[in-house]
Amino acid sequence: MSDITSKPPLLPDWVSDDIDPKVPSIARIYDYALGGSHNFSVDRELAEKSRERWPHSLHSAWTNRAFLRRAVTFCAEQGMTQFLDIGSGIPTAGNVHEILADLGVDARVVYTDIDPIAVVMSRRILADVPWATAIRGDARNLDGLVDDPDVRHMIDFSAPVAVLLVALLHYLPDSADPRRMIAQLRDRLAPGSMIAVSHMTTDEWPAQDLAEALEMGKRTSTPIVMRPVTEISAMLEGFELVAPGLVRVPQWRPEPGDDTTASYFDTVGAVGIKPA
Template structure:
């Protein structure tokens, strides 16, 4: 599937941040350097996973039992289908990623689960994603679906192609659907350190695009934002047992969700 262990991959670097084992030496070099620049990165990655968990649970609380995880990355503990099926064993999940490593590991891990599929595609090609037979066989787009774009759009520069893709996903889903996004921001960090991290990612061929709160909110065009809107991830629907985060801005991740009303 064209996996090059000598070329760092954004999906494998993130796996390294989470302490996973599905990464190569080249990925760990980038991850180690990034943590040297911003020591909170492993905690940032965990906070992002916690946001994902809460977003899935929020969708289920609204009766949504179908999930389209775009830019899903390498499966790690606490992935979408695990969170969802722990509450609703019949919940269905379609994982989509362009990275062949992520797809290879996901297909291997999930082969025995009839309620999941793994599709290799670019999320910026919604026609390809939504027409995939494996997705059509599992996900009923005439019913509400939770579209998840977790820690992925900061790898997608602003472009007409991205704007059109976001519009097409909104047009494709039924009323009552949900869009959840988490996204890296520059607020609360040393600009020079972030610039060096962005340079590290640029060298992997995956540009890192930092957006502010207003820009992330703009990604929800056509969706009705759920309260409290776009906030730092620890502030979005925190679990009652979560200790309050004294400085959520230091975790550099914004998150929010929107509903399709019509």
């Protein structure tokens, strides 16, 4: 007699029991947009519906990934050797530890995500990387993340840390009070710590397009919450933003040849430093 509690044979081994393959996941949609293979048909279908409505929508994943690369590079150039990537997603391309390895930086990296597939796949690629680890954690409980023993084993919070909140905060509802969360996180960080943030904004969105995008996002396990730039800026109070400040992500310290005119859902980003 077969074990009725066993995993259905059509699901791959990286799918844990608490995954519902019928509900789209933002982490898996990003994986699909970046060319990964750890996604389901329900994720691909929603991603393609978004692309049909807004042709550049999936490219936003690449612009965020490019911003992450530039932000991590900048932080490393400022002497950062500890990186906490919150809401890191499924490791598809251009991961933080890979960026740092390419730069030749002797660093420590912790990835955290609420999506179990993101954590499972991160741990697999980190099996031979002793200076990086991945844990499952909820960004809405930043104190819990900071106090997690596995995080503490890798990160010394008495020294500066680079915290990465890239393409995360717009998946946190207003009830989570992301402004308060970041303030609490800031208070736990040592002076000289840095924060990198990107966030989708409602600014310049036509009302009908915005309503459609938000409605489409409700189909995922973590609906999107776009905010005005003024609210995003307020989340970064207490950090000194490095030039050029809070701008559209393609315009944040672009590299030669980068397209700085593209908006791609008007995501803005910034890097800040906690002053002494």
